[in-house]
Amino acid sequence: MQASGSESSLEQAPQVCRACKIRKRKCNKALPKCSSCAKRNVVCDYTSPERTGYSEQAFASNPWAPPAQSIDFPTMLFLDPGLLQQGQVEIAQAVTPIPTHILHMLGDIEDIRATACKFFEHIHTWMPFISKKRFHELSLRPSFHSRPDVCMLLLYLKLITVLPPP
Template sequence: MQTPSHESSLDLAPQSCQSCRSRKRKCDKALPRCSLCAKRNRNCEYRRPEALSHSATALSLERGCYPAPLEEQADVQTIDFPTILFLDPALLQHGVVETSHTAGTVPQYILQLLGDLDEIQLTATRFFEHIHLWMPFISKKRFYDLYLQPSLHSRPDVVLLLLALKLITTFPSAGSRSPRTALYNSTKHYYLEVERSFSILVLQAGVLVALYELGHGIYPAAFLSIGTCARYAHALGINVSRTVPTRRVLTLVEVEERRRVWWAIVILDRFVAVHRESFNLDTNNKKLCEHRLSRTALCNCRSKIG
């Protein structure tokens, strides 16, 4: 048996000739003429692949189909999971799906503002000893079990919450005439960078920022921040009957924490709109009234949430 040599393979055309292609006949792709064209004494013509590609492009242009640049073609297929989940929250109806946390590193200037672990623990102690007593929307147990772990300080949403805690527990310096301190501006700026992580930690940080703005009379930023928190809560599916939560709640502590963060938003909204009824958030619905908690119920739940 003879094996075809490498030289003989070079004598074959890369594709069938035009005559065989038009007649749908098998072509042996021989050069300079295929066997069928030589036998029938026909004109044997091979078209180059470049010519075919140019003709296909020309045909597409005639039909109004213009190819997108490579950059646009790559961007078409890149859509993050929070966007998909926001547009179609029903994805969670048939299984537990966790949203991915925001990728990326925490800026160095944010870590410098946050301080070391001892300073973070001091900030947490101040918050839970003073502010948590009258605005309990962050679980103390969950916070100390999870968010003080150094391994989680690379997550932007955790760092944002810790930074907001430091903001709400830090008094402006005595010589400062404006509450818009460097810490406040950095927290607001970093919030805009991290809000796409679609996390309840971002919502809790937003409530703390709004609380700081209310306490220091920073208007209209306080009013706008509360509205942003309300929208963010709706996007997360918190206390909205017609939407599905963006992640399945697995514990009773998480259920209570989600309920309390919504009530914190309602309370701040009522406070900021006390002198103008037109500023009220549209929260007067039947579902909200059904979930009203008495003072006794809140005290009973405090042991569960921390």
């Protein structure tokens, strides 16, 4: 009986330590360090990010937490344009103009439409990475062709649709 009495007098953590939880090993919850962590000479951490009500600040400083993933604004708009339909969001316009040699490579509006038509007819059927409907809706806007991201996309389309010279 004395053994159980002395065991209950030891301080114990309310949950298992992270190292034991990750390794799926039994943890005696001893403070400041469980026997498993003491034996392996590793840091014994009893904080639990899975608990509800865990603060974001503590989660951000948690080295065991998965890295936060953020998606930049234009990418988010491209991936899910419906996400921003309800909001009054303005997209930042490019400060630097598109170089003239790039605009020359793209051609006039008819050349751009011909390139897009080739893409949607031949490439899009087996590699659809652009929404055809959304592309045609946006291409009607006057500022569409002056954006750097759109020019880059149009250059990609031209690259994959134009045959190299013999």
